[in-house]
Amino acid sequence: MVNMPAAADGLEALGLLLRQAAVAGVRRRALLLHAERLPRAVGRQYHLRLARAALTGLAHADRAQLFDLPRGRLAVVWRDRGEALNAGGELGRAMQSLKRLLADIPDGQAPMLGELISIYELPDQAAWLQDVLGDLGGDPPAVAQGPLAPLDTSVLARLELSLAQADLAAFARWRPVYRLSAPGGAPMPPVLAWEERYFAIADVGASLCPSHALAADMWLHLRLTRTLDRRMLALIGGIGELNGIGGLGLQMNVASLLSHGFLRLDEKIPAALRGSVVLSLQAADVLADGAAFAFARNFVRGRGYRLMLAGAGAALLAVMDVAAAGFDIVQNSLRDAPPRLPPGVQLVVTGIEHQNDLEHARALGATYVSGPAVPARPSPPPMEPAPVRHAVA
Amino acid sequence: MLLDAARRALAAPRGRLAIVLHLSRLRAPRAYHGRIARPVLDQAAARLAGTVYPRSNGDLLLLCQEPTSGDASLQPAALVQELALLFGAEGDLGFISLWHLGTEAAGFRAYLEEPAFAPPILPAAAEEVTPAQTAAMAEWLKSSQRIPVPDLLGQQTAVELHAGRDVPIGSRLSPLFREFVMHLPGGAAGMDPWLERHVAAALDERLLAHLQHDLEEGGRLTRASVHAGLAIHINLALPSIASPAFGRLTQAARAAGARLGVEISIVEAFADLSMLDYAAGLLRHAGFAFVLEGLDEASMGFARLGSLGADLIKLDWSQGLVQPPGPRRRTVEGHLQALGLDRVLLQQADTADAVGWGQANGINRYQGAFLDSVQGATRMFHCHTASLCSLKQCVARGAAAGTQGRTGCSNPALLDLPPEAPPGADSVRGALASAAVAPMRVPAPAHRW
Numbered sequence: 001m002v003n004m005p006a007a008a009d010g011l012e013a014l015g016l017l018l019r020q021a022a023v024a025g026v027r028r029r030a031l032l033l034h035a036e037r038l039p040r041a042v043g044r045q046y047h048l049r050l051a052r053a054a055l056t057g058l059a060h061a062d063r064a065q066l067f068d069l070p071r072g073r074l075a076v077v078w079r080d081r082g083e084a085l086n087a088g089g090e091l092g093r094a095m096q097s098l099k100r101l102l103a104d105i106p107d108g109q110a111p112m113l114g115e116l117i118s119i120y121e122l123p124d125q126a127a128w129l130q131d132v133l134g135d136l137g138g139d140p141p142a143v144a145q146g147p148l149a150p151l152d153t154s155v156l157a158r159l160e161l162s163l164a165q166a167d168l169a170a171f172a173r174w175r176p177v178y179r180l181s182a183p184g185g186a187p188m189p190p191v192l193a194w195e196e197r198y199f200a201i202a203d204v205g206a207s208l209c210p211s212h213a214l215a216a217d218m219w220l221h222l223r224l225t226r227t228l229d230r231r232m233l234a235l236i237g238g239i240g241e242l243n244g245i246g247g248l249g250l251q252m253n254v255a256s257l258l259s260h261g262f263l264r265l266d267e268k269i270p271a272a273l274r275g276s277v278v279l280s281l282q283a284a285d286v287l288a289d290g291a292a293f294a295f296a297r298n299f300v301r302g303r304g305y306r307l308m309l310a311g312a313g314a315a316l317l318a319v320m321d322v323a324a325a326g327f328d329i330v331q332n333s334l335r336d337a338p339p340r341l342p343p344g345v346q347l348v349v350t351g352i353e354h355q356n357d358l359e360h361a362r363a364l365g366a367t368y369v370s371g372p373a374v375p376a377r378p379s380p381p382p383m384e385p386a387p388v389r390h391a392v393a
Numbered sequence: 394m395l396l397d398a399a400r401r402a403l404a405a406p407r408g409r410l411a412i413v414l415h416l417s418r419l420r421a422p423r424a425y426h427g428r429i430a431r432p433v434l435d436q437a438a439a440r441l442a443g444t445v446y447p448r449s450n451g452d453l454l455l456l457c458q459e460p461t462s463g464d465a466s467l468q469p470a471a472l473v474q475e476l477a478l479l480f481g482a483e484g485d486l487g488f489i490s491l492w493h494l495g496t497e498a499a500g501f502r503a504y505l506e507e508p509a510f511a512p513p514i515l516p517a518a519a520e521e522v523t524p525a526q527t528a529a530m531a532e533w534l535k536s537s538q539r540i541p542v543p544d545l546l547g548q549q550t551a552v553e554l555h556a557g558r559d560v561p562i563g564s565r566l567s568p569l570f571r572e573f574v575m576h577l578p579g580g581a582a583g584m585d586p587w588l589e590r591h592v593a594a595a596l597d598e599r600l601l602a603h604l605q606h607d608l609e610e611g612g613r614l615t616r617a618s619v620h621a622g623l624a625i626h627i628n629l630a631l632p633s634i635a636s637p638a639f640g641r642l643t644q645a646a647r648a649a650g651a652r653l654g655v656e657i658s659i660v661e662a663f664a665d666l667s668m669l670d671y672a673a674g675l676l677r678h679a680g681f682a683f684v685l686e687g688l689d690e691a692s693m694g695f696a697r698l699g700s701l702g703a704d705l706i707k708l709d710w711s712q713g714l715v716q717p718p719g720p721r722r723r724t725v726e727g728h729l730q731a732l733g734l735d736r737v738l739l740q741q742a743d744t745a746d747a748v749g750w751g752q753a754n755g756i757n758r759y760q761g762a763f764l765d766s767v768q769g770a771t772r773m774f775h776c777h778t779a780s781l782c783s784l785k786q787c788v789a790r791g792a793a794a795g796t797q798g799r800t801g802c803s804n805p806a807l808l809d810l811p812p813e814a815p816p817g818a819d820s821v822r823g824a825l826a827s828a829a830v831a832p833m834r835v836p837a838p839a840h841r842w
Contacts, residue, residue, distance in 0.1 A: 049632065050632070050668070053632065053635035053668070053671065054667075054668075054671065093667070093670060093671065093674075096667045096670075097667040097668060097670075097671055099667070100665060100666070100667040100668065152531070153527055153528075153530050153531035153534055153588070153591070153592075154528075154531040154535075156527050156531075157524050157525075157527035157528035157530075157531055158524075160522070160523075160524035160527055161524045164524065217591060218664065218665075219587045219588070219590040219591035219594065220587065220588075220591050222587040223522075223527070223585060223587035223588055223591070226522045226585070226587070227522050230522065255522075258425040258428065258429060259521070260428065263428070263429070263432055266432075267432075282664075283663040283664070284660050284661075284663045284664035285586075286663075286692075287659050287660050287663045287687075287692055287696060288586040288660045289586065289689075290689040290690070290691030290692035290693075291421060291423075291689065291690075291691045291711075291713070292423070292425065293691065293692075294481055294691040295423075295425065295426070295429070295479070295480070295481070298478055298479050298480070298481055299429050299479055302475060302478055302479055315666040315667060315670075316663070316666060318697070318700060319663075319666065319696065319697045319698065319700055319701055320663070320695055320696060320697065321694070321695040321696075321697060322695070324694050324695040325694075325695035
């Protein structure tokens, strides 16, 4: 792949290519990445690098060329071989990488994939692309106040100190998760199943660490979640917090499930409620210390809690036997490729933004859904007795 | 306090129970085992009018009344079952004891008379989170900028063992590749997987630049491996593989005729599978070996690494892999078959037991302290100044990539040479037998090698 020089030169070179393509009538495809639509708060430079890495996967496409454009945009042009967007080729893989990148951005901040990229068929749609490029000409505005600096260990250490003393109640949020089908699988109107409690990390960052992007470094962000886990466990275990709760969802690290904080919360959760408490883990965390995960899993399942694997798209479930790992539920974004569910494992589909998405989720076999477009009656869920569970060998 | 309570119970044993959770017998004890098990026993104590006593070796003893009700949840068998489920495979290994003191007091007495040796508690990934850990790591990262890259690196040569009576003794061990690995500080990074990944990724750029320069200049770090045709392996974060620095290393490796392999942690892989797919494509395009490392026994049962297309999968040795004949052993064997024995390497194979287990299960590729000792012994056989050093010193110096860790060696060039076949295995075994390298065991029988 030919990599063109940055910004203005790239704009000029792409314009020339478009004119040549129009004259020659050669069929090409162009992908434009609207990098400015990546949220500033999640460290646009980092995600821009990942997006560029995803697009460089198109390097093996025929006659591929990459153009750096003003305002951080990128364009890739290659000779069209009629490849479908969801095919397993270079374009399909680039799309998957971009979807994955978006899935890493906290809910509510990520643009839809269709907002982040545009694909043009050349020469038919060259004029459309020319119009967009025309808007980029002249003096591009400065990138909105510049990107936030990525979090580093020094800043994180100070932030962890602050978090140890700060009142985080103002940053606590909840989002409803609705049951979409009855235990036997029959469709039913959405009913509140549990409320997922979490901290709005972007808001924590804006308040306590405004000049740094907390999610820019994946590993430091995960480390930060451990500190926040501890605070969340203390918050949930506070007086009155569990009153009237029909179901509860918590995003946790494995180590947090083995902590004193979780033991203290466990003492406060009535046995009858445990079956309606869903503990969500990340795959990377599960693999980080398999022995610790196995012990934590045996412990929480033995106590009657349910375990959920987050980010469980088709790609993850192809390389992870979630039933053997002991997960009761997997969670997947509607944006990601749908997983094939093993028997006995339930599916939560997130990102329900339109009414059509609900039907899509039903078709995928979802038992639960979440998202702004769920037309639900927030009635308290039926209390599920804590089931007797068996450890997974 | 425990002994007083035990004496009182034994003085009036009728209707009393003693239940012991032998945490000291766990093969890989962690602090969380006791932390989680304690409330389980405390709750049982509340139900059965008893008390829990910790023993100095970490064992937990519950002394209580035998239940008078027929309620199944009050029966001691229910508690034993709960503990067995909690500890999974460990629960099968006889580390829960139950004595009805009215009839079985002798067994309890014998237990009390056993010396209470406390096993070392393994460092657990992440027991508690403190800002001090992060601050220490920030300080280390800052100070590491002043340390030359080779002095941050350790090196280890992986080997292939060729079994069979018809294989000449001198040909039973051959080098596979040399791995350079960043030595992270043992404190914070060793305690938290996320800090560890961050630090490793932060050091990648320096590692890539140094290796590129070393390959271009024929530097000491890579020269011997390149000349011997021995592959060089490095560990990288996924974004580093997509970086321009990696592209430059690729070009330098091609120009130098070096064979490279890149090892990716399975934590990194499962954090971003699409990025892994992309990075694996880059590695294949560059002609590098694609290695997945860090699979442990507990994860084998659910991580289907076989479908990720890696050239090599590195399995961590642990005692948990050793199972008595039965279903669990068949399960482990099934997992190995699913991975593909021809691409499994057993790492952290620090003892003869580990290598023996690997050989018995059809694994031929190894990395670990035991093989380092064998290679050190071979090296000493060829070294004209060997009499000045112990095997332990030679092994430690051979594991250092930088000059700092090699101080005292009169023949440092030999440390970089791939292991040669010794003229006779007897000599190697003799050197091993006389060496004080811990952990040192008698090498496996010759027919196994």
